[in-house]
Amino acid sequence: xxxxxxxxxxxxxxxxxxxxxxxxxxxxxxxxxxxxxxxxxxxxxxxxxxxxxxxxxxxxxxxxxxxxxxxxxxxxxxxxxxxxxxxxxxxxxxxxxxxxxxxxxxxxxxxxxxxxxxxxxxxxxxxxxxxxxxxxxxxxxxxxxxxxxxxxxxxxxxxxxxxxxxxxxxxxxxxxxxxxxxxxxxxxxxxxxxxxxxxxxxxxxxxxxxxxxxxxxxxxxxxxxxxxxxxxxxxxxxxxxxxxxxxxxxxxxxxxxxxxxxxxxxxxxxxxxxxxxxxxxxxxxxxxxxxxxxxxxxxxxxxxxxxxxxxxxxxxxxxxxxxxxxxxxxxxxxxxxxxxxxxxxxxxxxxxxxxxxxxxxxxxxxxxxxxxxxxxxxxxxxxxxxxxxxxxxxxxxxxxxxxxxxxxxxxxxxxxxxxxxxxxxxxxxxxxxxxxxxxxxxxxxxxxxx
Amino acid sequence: xxxxxxxxxxxxxxxxxxxxxxxxxxxxxxxxxxxxxxxxxxxxxxxxxxxxxxxxxxxxxxxxxxxxxxxxxxxxxxxxxxxxxxxxxxxxxxxxxxxxxxxxxxxxxxxxxxxxxxxxxxxxxxxxxxxxxxxxxxxxxxxxxxxxxxxxxxxxxxxxxxxxxxxxxxxxxxxxxxxxxxxxxxxxxxxxxxxxxxxxxxxxxxxxxxxxxxxxxxxxxxxxxxxxxxxxxxxxxxxxxxxxxxxxxxxxxxxxxxxxxxxxxxxxxxxxxxxxxxxxxxxxxxxxxxxxxxxxxxxxxxxx
Numbered sequence: 008x009x010x011x012x013x014x015x016x017x018x019x020x021x022x023x024x025x026x027x028x029x030x031x032x033x034x035x036x037x038x039x040x041x042x043x044x045x046x047x048x049x050x051x052x053x054x055x056x057x058x059x060x061x062x063x064x065x066x067x068x069x070x071x072x073x074x075x076x077x078x079x080x081x082x083x084x085x086x087x088x089x090x091x092x093x094x095x096x097x098x099x100x101x102x103x104x105x106x107x108x109x110x111x112x113x114x115x116x117x118x119x120x121x122x123x124x125x126x127x128x129x130x131x132x133x134x135x136x137x138x139x140x141x142x143x144x145x146x147x148x149x150x151x152x153x154x155x156x157x158x159x160x161x162x163x164x165x166x167x168x169x170x171x172x173x174x175x176x177x178x179x180x181x182x183x184x185x186x187x188x189x190x191x192x193x194x195x196x197x198x199x200x201x202x203x204x205x206x207x208x209x210x211x212x213x214x215x216x217x218x219x220x221x222x223x224x225x226x227x228x229x230x231x232x233x234x235x236x237x238x239x240x241x242x243x244x245x246x247x248x249x250x251x252x253x254x255x256x257x258x259x260x261x262x263x264x265x266x267x268x269x270x271x272x273x274x275x276x277x278x279x280x281x282x283x284x285x286x287x288x289x290x291x292x293x294x295x296x297x298x299x300x301x302x303x304x305x306x307x308x309x310x311x312x313x314x315x316x317x318x319x320x321x322x323x324x325x326x327x328x329x330x331x332x333x334x335x336x337x338x339x340x341x342x343x344x345x346x347x348x349x350x351x352x353x354x355x356x357x358x359x360x361x362x363x364x365x366x367x368x369x370x371x372x373x374x375x376x377x378x379x380x381x382x383x384x385x386x387x388x389x390x391x392x393x394x395x396x397x398x399x400x401x402x403x404x405x406x407x408x409x410x411x412x413x414x415x416x417x418x419x420x421x422x423x424x425x426x427x428x429x430x431x432x433x434x435x436x437x438x439x440x441x442x443x444x445x446x447x448x449x450x451x452x453x454x455x456x457x
Numbered sequence: 458x459x460x461x462x463x464x465x466x467x468x469x470x471x472x473x474x475x476x477x478x479x480x481x482x483x484x485x486x487x488x489x490x491x492x493x494x495x496x497x498x499x500x501x502x503x504x505x506x507x508x509x510x511x512x513x514x515x516x517x518x519x520x521x522x523x524x525x526x527x528x529x530x531x532x533x534x535x536x537x538x539x540x541x542x543x544x545x546x547x548x549x550x551x552x553x554x555x556x557x558x559x560x561x562x563x564x565x566x567x568x569x570x571x572x573x574x575x576x577x578x579x580x581x582x583x584x585x586x587x588x589x590x591x592x593x594x595x596x597x598x599x600x601x602x603x604x605x606x607x608x609x610x611x612x613x614x615x616x617x618x619x620x621x622x623x624x625x626x627x628x629x630x631x632x633x634x635x636x637x638x639x640x641x642x643x644x645x646x647x648x649x650x651x652x653x654x655x656x657x658x659x660x661x662x663x664x665x666x667x668x669x670x671x672x673x674x675x676x677x678x679x680x681x682x683x684x685x686x687x688x689x690x691x692x693x694x695x696x697x698x699x700x701x702x703x704x705x706x707x708x709x710x711x712x713x714x715x716x717x718x719x720x721x722x723x724x725x726x727x728x729x730x731x732x733x734x735x736x737x738x739x740x741x742x743x744x745x746x747x748x749x750x751x752x753x754x755x756x757x758x759x760x761x
Contacts, residue, residue, distance in 0.1 A: 039463060103497075111495045113723075119507045123514045130518040133628055134525045137588045137598060350621075354589040354597035360629050366515065367632050379511050387504035390496025397497070408471065415464035422462050426756040 011453070015446045017054075017068035021439035024051055024069045029432045031074055035420045036429075043209040045078045045418035078203060079417045084221070086414050087211060089407035091219030091271035096400035098276030099284075102170065103393045106288065109162040110386055118155050119382050122299075125152045126366035126379075133359035136347035139313065146334070146342040149321065153332045156296050160330030163289045170281045174258065175250065177274050181217050182247045184210055185232065189245045192229040196243070201228035218248075219271030237265045257282050284392060291385055293328035298370050299378050300326045303362055310346030310358030317351075319344045462755060469748045476741045483734040492725045502722045509719045513712060515632075520708040523630040527701040529638040530694055532586055537691045540581050540645070544684045547574050547658065551680060554665045555673045568665035575612050575658045579604055582642050592642035594623030601642035602655065615655035617643070630704050637697055645690055648682050657683065 028049035038044040052072035056064040114120055128148035132141040188210045195204060203211075207230055214220045214232070222232045225242060232240035239246060239262055246263035253259050258278050260267050269275045300322040307321040320335040337344050349357035371381050486492060496503035550567045553559050559567070582602045583590060589597035601623075605614040622643055627635040646654045657679040664672035 107495055107497055111497070113493065113496065113503060113506050113510070115510075117507075120510060120514075123511045127514055127518045130522060130629060134522055135587075348595075350595060352596040352598050352623075354593060354626065355595040356626065356628065357595065360627070360635070363629060364633070366511075380508070383504050383507035383511075386496055386507060387500055390498070390500035390503045393497035394500050408468075412464050412468065415461055415467075416459040419459070419461035419464050421459060422755040422757060424459075426760060430760070 011446060011449055013067070015443065017066075018439050018442040018446060020054060020068040020070065021442065022436060024071045025432045025436040025439060027071045029429065029436065032425050032428045032432060036422065036425050039420045039422060039425075043205055043212065044420070045076045045205060045208070046420045048075050048077055050075055076202060076204065077418050078208070079414075080203070080224075082410070082414050082417055083203070083208065083211075086407070086410040087215035087221075088219070088271075089403065089410045090212060090215045092403040093400070093407040094216040094273045095219075095271045095276040095279075096396055096403050098273045099280055100393070100396050100400050102166070102277070102280040103284065103389065103396055105166055106163075106284065107389050107393060109159055109166070110288070110292075110389055113386070116155075117386070118159055119379065119386060121148075121152050121155045122379060122382065123366075124148050126363055129359045129363035132345070132347050133356040133363060136356040136359055137313070137353040139343065142313070142342040142345045145345055146338060149334050149338065153322070153334060156292075156299075156329045156332045160289075160292060160296070160328055160332075163285065163292065164330055167281060167285055167289065170277055170285065174274060174277050174281070177217055177277070178248055178250050178260075181214065181274075184214050184217070185240050185245045185247070188214070188230060188232060188240050189243060192240070193243050195228055203230070215272065217272050218269050218274050234262060234267050234269070237262050237267045288385065288389070289328075291381070293330075294371070295378055295382060295385075296329040296332050297326055300324065300332060302365050302368070302370055302378075306358060306361050306365070307346050309349065311348045311351045312344035312346045313353060314341070314343040315351070316344040317346065319346060321345065466752060469744075469751065473741075473744050473748055476737070476744050480734075480737040480741045483730070483737040486725050486730045487727075487734050490725050490727070491723055493723050499722075506719065506722050509715055509722070513715050513719065516708050516712050516715065519630050520705055520712070522628045523636065523701045523704045523708065526628050526630065526636050526638040527698055527705065529586060529591070530698040530701060532584075532591060533639045533694050534691065534698060536581055536584055536591060537645075537687060537694060540578070541684065541687045541691065543574055543577055543581070544680060544687060547571060547661070548677070548680050548684065550574075551661055551673055551677045554661075555670055555677060557670070561668055564665045564668055568662050571658060571662040571665060572611060575655065575662065578646075578655065578658060579612065579615065582646055590642075591639060592645065593626075594639075594641035595626050596621070596623035597626065602646065604655075612655070612659065614659070615653065630701070630708075636701055636704070640690055640694060645686065648679060648686060650679065650682060652679050652682075654679075654683050 028051060031047050031049040035046050050072045051069050054067040054070045056066050059065055110118060112118070112120070115124070125148045128141070128145040132145055135141050188207060191204075191207045191210060195201075195207065203224065211220070211222060211230070211232075218234060220232055220234050220239065222230050225231055227242070229242035230240060231238065231242065232245075234248075239248070248267070249261045251259045251261055258281070260269055260274075269278065301324075304320045304322055304324055308318050311317045312319060316337070319337045321338055323333045323335050326332045333339075347357075347359040348355035349361075366379060367377060369375050369377055371378065376384075485494075493499045493502050493506060550570055554564050554567045579602060582592060583600045585591065590599075590601055591597075592601050593599070599618050601618060602615050603618050604612045605616070607613050623641050625637040625641055626639065627637055630636045648654060648657070657676055660672060661676035661680075664670075664676065
């Protein structure tokens, strides 16, 4: 037979369960703006019924069975994959923007415009080969093209070294995160959490953005983290990533002796910039600068200056790339030694004409491309590359947004929903409290009998 | 699908941000007046813009060169006209000197005239143009001809200054296209029959002085040859000047066309840009207004 006390105990359990459910709701409301928070749900379950006698089961109320985190593993992985892709193109986009800032000036102050001014200054000298004035102008044009090449070369070199720093920084961060993930695995094991908790989910998000990792849960609820097909975190142990270089100076990433290929995430964006775009552009610009200096010098040294000097180089012939191109010391000191004449007479302009003709001379790619054309192709190429990347960045960002809103629709906190639950649990709590007062009245009645 | 406040807010923020970015782009186009500022604005146009800019600057130089060549050729033409006049006068004097009716005194007077014409011819040969000699070609920093004078100051011989023949000076007026800016003295004063005009004139003067009519006659045929040569050279220079003129016209046309094409690529269609700016602005304001209405209420607002 049931007892009044049993009913009171039932009411007590109901009060506790509804209050716990309210606390879960409160937790959800409190965390409505917390990034990476997945909503929790109080799972209430009917308490174990007591069999009074065969065929008669009397319920004993409600118990809080579990607090479940609402998370869909498939959606999570979709988000993380999209994060890795979006991060790759966004990082590359930032670097391309730097590149464009260095080389993208289409006007007179850009590399192409300054080069034009330089060639044209020779045409001006050809018109008045015996004068000093066009030589002073020409020396300035020479300084200006050297300076522009140098600045571009130095900016590119600086960008390359910054890229290296950024790659290093991200590898360090990757190693810190996998150590934290391992720690979180152990914490979860200790507290018996079998599903992915917020702490590990956040770590996995960041790891995906960095290097496009993948993961699965093992039977004890630990995260097994993979990069490509190399294991990085195996429950309670992890292996750090190291950065080495191959014979050509290209990046090689190694985890526990295995070479890994990083094909998405920020690191892959940075590596592709360093190895493909930036390396090609730097090599091309250096080739251009050296070809340019040699072509001008070769003609210039066969001519005669206003002071009768000959065999003079216009640019310093020891140039090794765009970043160290400079006027020769002779021209720097005295612009009278700038040669316009081939026969030694001051009024001859043959050298000036020949150097101006270099603007149309196919000097590159096996005598097929002029310096100006290949410079224009280089600059336009950066623009095209940027556009491609921008399109990829936008589409990957869009799919990330879709995945995130999908995740949000599964795991996000809805205030309306929580408020409804709050009222529901409050009503249940009030009703359970009413049960207590009713039982109390019953007790009073019983006691007055005595 | 469950829609949550956070998700909705984030989406609204992202959409407003995108709208604002497009508004800023539209604003930039209106303010700068340029449709292509950086290669990524229009990669296919960027290459063309660079090459058009190059060609435009180059064509401007070619035009200046052609103009310089034209002014040199014009100066040469007027010197040639003066020389032709001189030769015509000399010829008339020689004809008079060869006439037996002219007496000894008359010939002496003609000899004096020829003597001054020799100085004039020398002045023409060594005419200056700026810091160079007009007929000096590519060795124009020294005088083409040098005169040798006796103690009375009379010219007794004229010789070339340079050991090597100067070449005509050229200037680039188009890609791989050069134009001669004048002619060299040798082509004008060294006659086809191997005589030097100055020697002819000196001989004529001396023949008139000593009443040697036979030599005056010989000189006359050389002077005819010199006149022919001067006429040939005048038409050569005239042809070159005409070429310079037509090159200038072509280049002016070319520059205008190129500048137009460049403007089509680079410059913004103002009407279109302003219209677009306005519509972006409206869209931005609308999205803000909608966002302000959506973010506020939740069930909280309706529970007492």
